[in-house]
Amino acid sequence: MLKARSAIQTIPSYHPPLAGREGLRLDFNENTVGCSPRILAHLRQLTAEDLARYPEREAVETRVAQLLQVDPSQLLLTNGVDEAIHLLCQTFLEAGDEALIVEPTYSMYRIYMTGAGARVVSTRAGKNFEFPGVELLSRISPHTRLIAIANPNNPTGTVAPKAELLRLARSAPDAALLVDEAYFEFYGQTLLDKCTGLPNLFVARTFSKAYGLAGLRAGVLVGNAEPMCAVRRVCSPYNVNAVALACLPEALADQVYIQQYVNDVLESRQRLESALAAGGVSYWPSQANFVLARVGTTKQEAVAFTQQMRRRGILVRDRSSDPGCDGCMRITLGPREHTDRLLTAFQETLEELGLAQGVSR
Numbered sequence: 140m141l142k143a144r145s146a147i148q149t150i151p152s153y154h155p156p157l158a159g160r161e162g163l164r165l166d167f168n169e170n171t172v173g174c175s176p177r178i179l180a181h182l183r184q185l186t187a188e189d190l191a192r193y194p195e196r197e198a199v200e201t202r203v204a205q206l207l208q209v210d211p212s213q214l215l216l217t218n219g220v221d222e223a224i225h226l227l228c229q230t231f232l233e234a235g236d237e238a239l240i241v242e243p244t245y246s247m248y249r250i251y252m253t254g255a256g257a258r259v260v261s262t263r264a265g266k267n268f269e270f271p272g273v274e275l276l277s278r279i280s281p282h283t284r285l286i287a288i289a290n291p292n293n294p295t296g297t298v299a300p301k302a303e304l305l306r307l308a309r310s311a312p313d314a315a316l317l318v319d320e321a322y323f324e325f326y327g328q329t330l331l332d333k334c335t336g337l338p339n340l341f342v343a344r345t346f347s348k349a350y351g352l353a354g355l356r357a358g359v360l361v362g363n364a365e366p367m368c369a370v371r372r373v374c375s376p377y378n379v380n381a382v383a384l385a386c387l388p389e390a391l392a393d394q395v396y397i398q399q400y401v402n403d404v405l406e407s408r409q410r411l412e413s414a415l416a417a418g419g420v421s422y423w424p425s426q427a428n429f430v431l432a433r434v435g436t437t438k439q440e441a442v443a444f445t446q447q448m449r450r451r452g453i454l455v456r457d458r459s460s461d462p463g464c465d466g467c468m469r470i471t472l473g474p475r476e477h478t479d480r481l482l483t484a485f486q487e488t489l490e491e492l493g494l495a496q497g498v499s500r
């Protein structure tokens with residue numbers, strides 16, 4: 140009888156609630172207004188020939204490398220950061236190896252690590268989701284081959300100090316360290332410039348968040364040139380499709396659009412955090428385009444909250460099943476008008492459920 144590899148059978152199932160996302164989508168950390176109009180204009184100019192040909196990554200990789208100020212030999216365009224994670228697992232993990240993560244974090248690390256046959260060693264973040272640098276160091280063993288850290292982290296919005304990430308990379312020279320900077324634009328700090336000097340450090344970026352292109356599936360993996368050769372071996376030459384490749388130079392060229400969107404999100408983040416503080420709702424100060432807030436003590440309360448928000452046309456994400464996130468939901472931020480709608484619905488829901496004194500606008 141046909142059977143999947145035993146590692147595959149142990150992969151935890153992950154079904155993001157993508158169905159029926161009608162309303163204001165503050166549930167998946169996407170850009171809530173969409174990409175630069177220049178990209179749509181460019182899409183309309185694509186020809187049949189553009190689509191008939193197999194896609195060529197190289198020229199676009201050179202452009203992205205210029206923008207990120209790294210050598211093209213250090214950079215690989217990927218089918219989203221998800222593919223970058225998958226490729227690192229394929230490249231560095233063998234059955235029985237250990238892979239480290241800090242929880243709560245992005246679900247796909249565990250999935251790809253498990254799929255590669257590795258044993259996932261998980262360390263819990265601190266009480267307020269502080270980066271557990273010292274504990275993580277103590278978990279490094281001779282079997283550790285991959286460490287994945289989201290910085291800023293999802294779903295908490297918290298960050299890891301640069302010095303601690305560098306110490307981690309230096310303390311585990313036989314392990315690849317992925318610093319996943321999917322939310323970089325909302326934070327502004329990076330380890331990208333350290334990749335040349337640290338052959339086990341990899342940094343990932345995405346076009347899915349600030350750039351508003353989650354549907355196109357485009358990400359970037361940067362590392363030291365030599366280990367990147369190994370990663371490229373396992374990667375399809377056509378992993379990023381022609382439509383995405385055609386759009387990326389336009390996306391990169393319109394930095395004004397990105398900066399404006401990031402500024403809008405930062406203002407909204409400040410507004411939401413102030414309103415939550417004033418209303419007595421627990422939350423964790425975020426460096427990303429979302430905020431994690433505790434709206435109850437149980438999963439039922441968080442679910443009820445997200446359902447009442449949905450009834451008011453606002454989609455937010457229940458995260459109460461994540462480790463340490465009892466009663467929590469995650470709210471994505473967009474520009475001012477989206478935050479107005481969010482805060483109105485949030486206030487009404489709090490009052491309806493009698494959960495807190497209220498959130499002032």
Ligand code: PMP
Nearest residue numbers: 219220221245289293321345347
């Ligand atoms: N890393 C983190 C930390 C994320 O939160 C997400 C998306 N939720 C991803 C990676 C996936 O990004 P992409 O769309 O580029 O695959």
